[in-house]
Amino acid sequence: MTIIRVPKSWELPEQQVTSETAYSNRRRFLKNLVGASLGTGMLSILGCQGSSASDKALWETLNQPKFKSLATNPAFASVDRPITDEELAGQYNNFYEFGGSKSIWPAAQNLPTKDWKVEVTGLVKNPQTYDLDDLQTKFPIEERIYRFRCVEAWSMVLPWIGFPMKALMTAVEPTSEAKFVRFTSYYDRKITTGPGIHLGSLPWPYTEGLRVEEMANELAFFAIGIYGHLLPKQHGAPIRMVVPWKYGFKGAKSIVKVEFLANQPATYWNTINSYEYDFEANVNPNKPHPRWSQATERFISSGPNLSWEKRPTLPYNGYGEYVGGLYS
Numbered sequence: 001m002t003i004i005r006v007p008k009s010w011e012l013p014e015q016q017v018t019s020e021t022a023y024s025n026r027r028r029f030l031k032n033l034v035g036a037s038l039g040t041g042m043l044s045i046l047g048c049q050g051s052s053a054s055d056k057a058l059w060e061t062l063n064q065p066k067f068k069s070l071a072t073n074p075a076f077a078s079v080d081r082p083i084t085d086e087e088l089a090g091q092y093n094n095f096y097e098f099g100g101s102k103s104i105w106p107a108a109q110n111l112p113t114k115d116w117k118v119e120v121t122g123l124v125k126n127p128q129t130y131d132l133d134d135l136q137t138k139f140p141i142e143e144r145i146y147r148f149r150c151v152e153a154w155s156m157v158l159p160w161i162g163f164p165m166k167a168l169m170t171a172v173e174p175t176s177e178a179k180f181v182r183f184t185s186y187y188d189r190k191i192t193t194g195p196g197i198h199l200g201s202l203p204w205p206y207t208e209g210l211r212v213e214e215m216a217n218e219l220a221f222f223a224i225g226i227y228g229h230l231l232p233k234q235h236g237a238p239i240r241m242v243v244p245w246k247y248g249f250k251g252a253k254s255i256v257k258v259e260f261l262a263n264q265p266a267t268y269w270n271t272i273n274s275y276e277y278d279f280e281a282n283v284n285p286n287k288p289h290p291r292w293s294q295a296t297e298r299f300i301s302s303g304p305n306l307s308w309e310k311r312p313t314l315p316y317n318g319y320g321e322y323v324g325g326l327y328s
């Protein structure tokens with residue numbers, strides 16, 4: 001394997017890793033995470049695929065059981081750009097429970113997914129607790145190719161597998177008092193030990209929220225798989241939210257609880273910094289983040305000639321025809 005200098009184009013987005021970490025303890029936080037695992041992920045992205053022990057280890061985490069007879073929803077069978085390479089998406093993640101860098105895929109393997117349960121509760125007529133088998137058999141499973149846009153101004157295209165959130169709503173029947181939904185990610189202080197995780201008073205567990213009308217929108221999706229197989233842990237196994245018209249942080253990973261509520265819930269990033277991470281968080285080229293423009297994004301598609309293709313940001317990430325009406 002040749003050592004390749006990390007190109008300049010990487011440097012900007014890697015530094016933007018800190019953009020979602022505006023903690024009071026920022027300095028100390030950064031010191032802990034800089035350096036640790038930047039190297040390995042990059043080298044394999046830069047064209048040494050399959051040649052190192054680390055690549056092999058990565059592919060072991062990605063090779064999850066495949067879905068048989070998977071149908072792609074024809075409405076979401078392609079977008080205006082190619083699907084991001086699986087090994088790029090699988091080693092460039094945000095999952096702060098396991099660390100503050102993008103290279104959390106090894107640490108995320110500590111997530112215990114066996115005997116997983118998702119509790120659906122709150123203002124519903126028919127509360128339910130689903131196990132993994134239920135999630136795979138009780139809902140209409142399909143594939144959808146969606147654009148994915150992080151608030152840090154990088155983007156991908158990901159082939160998710162899962163079911164519309166609407167199908168879960170039909171099963172549990174929210175009451176008329178239900179106006180919001182809170183989604184809670186797995187958290188165990190002993191297991192989710194990313195650097196910085198215990199610094200300050202961060203509002204763990206990671207939670208996110210939607211209005212019920214947003215959850216009922218055709219686009220809102222629960223993913224249980226990606227790239228034809230079950231979700232790898234770094235992508236938020238065994239079930240995570242996908243709301244493609246919003247910034248990536250709205251898509252909470254590794255969901256253990258879904259609660260229907262009368263009032264808007266506090267959420268993780270919004271609690272840390274409401275000025276930078278608003279509750280709605282719709283992708284909007286005309287609304288800059290307080291520390292950078294959102295007018296363009298860097299699209300991460302494929303190796304070995306890794307491209308960070310600069311593209312204009314699309315309003316609602318290109319999904320205005322589906323969701324525009326929710327915000328008029």
Ligand SMILES: Nc1nc2c(c(=O)[nH]1)N[C@H]1C(S)=C(S)[C@@H](COP(=O)(O)O)O[C@H]1N2
Pocket residue numbers: 020089092093094095096097149150151185186206234235236248249250251252253254
């Ligand atoms: N529980 C949890 N969910 C999370 C995050 C996180 O740190 N913890 N990061 C969010 C952010 S900022 C992004 S961009 C996406 C990244 O998803 P991916 O790693 O599967 O691409 O997950 C979102 N969901």
Ligand SMILES: [Mo]
Pocket residue numbers: 094149150151152247248249
């Ligand atoms: Mo993000």
